[in-house]
Amino acid sequence: MKVVAPVLLLLVTAACGDSSGSSTLPLERPQPTAFQASQVRSQEALASGSGFADQTGGGIFVSVAGAPVRLRLDGSRAPLEGHPGNAVAPGKARAAFRLGPRTALVETETGLFLADAGWLIAPPWRDALGPGLVATAQAADGAVWLAHTSGLYRLHEGKLSALKVDGAALEGITVLAAAPAEDGAPGVWLLKDGKPYVAVATAAGVYQVRPAELRLDERETLVSMAGLEASKDATAELWVLTSERLLRHKDGKWRRVEFAQRPVQLLSAGRFLWVKSSDQLLLYDADADSWGLATGVETREFRFVAADESGSAWVQLGAETVVLSRAPVPRVLGLHQGMRVVEDSLLVRAVPPAGQTPTLLFRIGGAEVVAEAPGYSLGGLEKDGELKPYSFAALEPGKNVLELVARFLDGSESKRLVYFDFQPVGPVVLGWDKDIRPIHEARCAKCHISGPGRQLSTYELWKENAELITAAVRDQRMPADGPLDQQLITLIQRWAASGAKP
Incomplete structure (x- = not known):
């Protein structure tokens, strides 16, 4: 055990409480x-x-x-x-x-x-x-x-x-x-x-x-x-x-x-x-x-x-x-509440409410982007039709908000606000052996070498799976024994975003 x-x-x-009672507090009557x-x-x-x-x-x-x-x-x-x-x-x-x-x-x-x-x-x-x-x-x-x-x-x-x-x-x-x-x-x-x-x-x-x-x-x-x-x-x-x-x-x-x-x-x-x-x-x-x-x-x-x-x-x-x-709610994939974003670009998509086909649009950093079916990508589409990541480079570092608006045929609207922290990659070069291996050995190796997880025992495997790894730790789905500290999540994200160096 x-x-x-x-x-x-x-x-x-x-002592807990106050003998003067809650009736003396300022009152709100919504x-x-x-x-x-x-x-x-x-x-x-x-x-x-x-x-x-x-x-x-x-x-x-x-x-x-x-x-x-x-x-x-x-x-x-x-x-x-x-x-x-x-x-x-x-x-x-x-x-x-x-x-x-x-x-x-x-x-x-x-x-x-x-x-x-x-x-x-x-x-x-x-x-x-x-x-x-x-x-x-x-x-x-x-x-x-x-x-x-x-x-x-x-x-x-x-x-x-x-x-x-x-x-x-x-x-x-x-x-x-x-x-x-x-x-x-x-x-x-x-x-x-x-x-x-x-x-x-x-x-x-x-x-x-x-x-x-x-x-x-x-x-x-x-x-x-x-x-x-x-x-x-x-x-x-x-x-x-x-x-x-x-x-x-x-x-x-x-x-x-x-x-x-x-x-x-x-x-x-x-x-x-x-x-x-x-x-x-x-x-x-x-x-x-x-x-x-x-x-x-x-x-x-x-x-x-x-x-x-x-x-x-x-x-x-x-x-x-x-x-x-309150109304049929649109959803956001690829960006969650309170997330720290360090990548220059990220694939962010909208999901319309179940059974509904509203007009969907994003608002971010003063810009308004209409989301086009069927992918509803914030970044639009590549020339080959694939979903295109959105570049965060124009945003001010720090707290930001993404607003997703669904406009229905009857004129009504519903919104989804997602607050996130944008911390762009700095000039410091990170390496797997120096910066990432300690995290791997402390938190990942027990499941990803001989355990139930995907094999991640070497630098080559980490580089090959960098996109999957960053998504899992960014969404706080991994490690399986509990989320990483936010600083370690950011370290992995910055390492992957700066080229996944050895």
Whole structure:
């Protein structure tokens, strides 16, 4: 069994809450605009519980029969099976959780598996953490936090670390949410034994978990939490669901948000927040700073399953599983939310909403590009008809946004915003032996020499497969034991983009 290495963690025991109550906080009373919700029904009956919704469409879920399933944009089933190189076969599935932008962590009766490209892959650290996963959250530094019935864990650089206080595990955590702490430092919020805490790094490998300064009324209790990611111009934020209302923490300030009906469920992804009240379903678009009220949705037997960064939510309506969105959502392939782009050019494509044929156009760096069928490539087509990569050379380095607009025949529109970080290749020449081999030996060799992965034992094989490798690490689908640190992902991308030198 792989040893779980402890990480020093300091727990401050100061009091939580404020006797003045949440009624003293600034009040927001949104006036939602009604919209007819777009609904796509899944062709697979799904079990209740957690699932993973991929921002490019589809996702990883659990069927009512207990099988892990991979679903496409239209709700149909795609292949997903245990990798032949696994030492143990996946058993009956219990739940799926987000691990990265394109990767899910599936819990089965035989342990944890990573779902990637149609395979369920057993990670090297799976023996250290059996069934009992409760929630996951990806922090700003790329590390994945895991709340388990046995305690709190952090997955970083392929190493699973248990965070303890005086040797005791942090048990009783029911919710995780990545969002800035009260002082603005990058953090991960925890709901532990019904009380809120936030974990922040104080030094390399050292974390402080401290009670949050939430001002609740005397009989008010906490139910759930959700984080919204940062955009090009706005900071990340935290939303807290209590037994009475919503609380919002943004730019170091708390606010209370009240509706005509008391909220009872909360779910977020990217820049979108879904809220379920007694018989209403609300959607907050942080980019537009606007609330919508979904109509045409039967909410009596309603439960969230998963949400994605496009503004879509997978929900259970009685015995049916339905994908809900404000309008039929176009998708982007080749570029995901928060991605760091170092290549001068990248193949980026649009995917129209299922069953729709709208006009699609991209907006980026002040330019507007009409996407032409059938490839809908941002870069257009080569002379031979092949899809052409788009050059990012004209963009300013730093935070940028790609906007994909779908215009329908009835005059309506829907949009998809993808925020990314453009860091063009510098003059420094990188080499495989000096810069890439250490990453290969530390994180790749165990699967890609004698393990289940593609053979990548030499420089020649790395150069030959450079495009596949960069796509896998860029999308945070590989390595199979957890995403690489963002700096290492960038290093591999820069090496490939600068000629894949030896």
